[in-house]
Amino acid sequence: MAISTRYSDAIHIMAFIYIYQNTKLSSENIAKSVMTSPVVVRRIMSALQKAALIKTTHGSPNPVLAKDAANITLLDIYLAVENDKPLFTVDHKTNPQCIVGSQIQGILTQHYHEVQSAALGRLERITLQDIIDEIITNYKSGKDD
Helix, strand or coil: CCCCCHHHHHHHHHHHHHHCCCCCCCHHHHHHHHCCCHHHHHHHHHHHHHCCCEEEECCEEEEEECCCHHHCEHHHHHHHHHCCCCCCCCCCCCCCCCHHHHHHHHHHHHHHHHHHHHHHHHHCCCEHHHHHHHHHHHHHHCCCC
């Protein structure tokens, strides 16, 4: 099963919109940076718009952030594109006659919930502005990572 990149692409798109706000921001131009299709960019931007994180005008290549980047958290973006999708899923097809198979689902569900709560709590403390600042700092210092 492939792991979705919608979330990281959404953060990428929002940072791109902010950094290149004074240029033509068509889905084609954004897609070149994300290295995906303009259709994927438009789908992600639609989710971001529905979550009131960006504003777009139909037919105009001029999306803008709907609020200050310092007031948009990575959790906001995650919820916009992933709809609170679990980070981990438990295999529900285990053998109930087996010691491991009969216990693993409940145990993993509990631990996965704890990990997800911690991860989402951390995402709530990182802003889009933090990401943008790191991008600009790394770019200016010549870092490739």
